[in-house]
Amino acid sequence: MNPPSYLTNLPADILARAAKIRVAVFDVDGTMTDGRLWYAEDGRETKVFHVHDGLGLKQLMASGVLVAIISARISHPVALRAEELDIAHVYQGQNDKRACLLELLDALNLSPEQAAFIGDDLPDLPAMRISGLAVAVANAHPWVAEQAHWQTRLGGGQGAAREVCDLILHAQGKGAAERERWQ
Incomplete structure (x- = not known):
């Protein structure tokens, strides 16, 4: 089984960057969700996550790549989703995502290029600028997209996280084995 078409003919530098990744760090609103904020009548916040993203994150972690969340907002649905997916590194209420990323990398003994x-x-x-692989989702603000190393075809909350997971697995030579597992 061949990789998805969006993983064929990738620039060599993107594959080289993705091959080095040991931790994939995701923003939430607009990246793991479509960016809209939903509030119930009683003020409770709800969020919608895509199931394809969840499986991709689990596949990435099973392959040995850590997954983390760094979000400026604090949201109970994010904590629930992270718990459901067994994401251990969850940082909410982080206004300085670069500083949070650097602290995470220090704790994991990893370099920014990883x-x-x-x-x-x-x-x-700021966090994207120091990362070895900076990815913007399809619906990213244009200023963010133009500074990313790679941009997904799908928007946040619509499978973009899965595309990133597939890219990393493919670049690390683990994509074919993951596909075979489901044959």
Whole structure:
């Protein structure tokens, strides 16, 4: 089984960057979700996550790549989703995502080139700029997209996270084995 078409003919530098990734760090609103904020009548916040993203994140972790979340907002649905997916590194209420990323990398004994940061808007740029692989989702703000190393075809909350996971697995030579597992 061949890789998805969006993984064929990738530039060599993108594959080289993705091959080095040991931790994939995701923003949430606009990246793991479509960016809209939903509030119930009683003020409770709800979010919608895509199931394809969840499986991709689990596949990435099973392959030995850590997954982390760094979000400026604090949201109970994010904590629930992270728990459901067994994501251990969850940082909410982080206004300085670059500083948070550097602390995470220090704790994991990793270098910035071993990190991918996936975002969609201006608060993500400082963390993206120091990452070995900076990814903007399809619906990212244009200023973010133009500074990313790679941009997904799908938007946040619509499978973009899965595309990133597939890219990393493919670049690390683990994509074919993952596909075979489901035959």
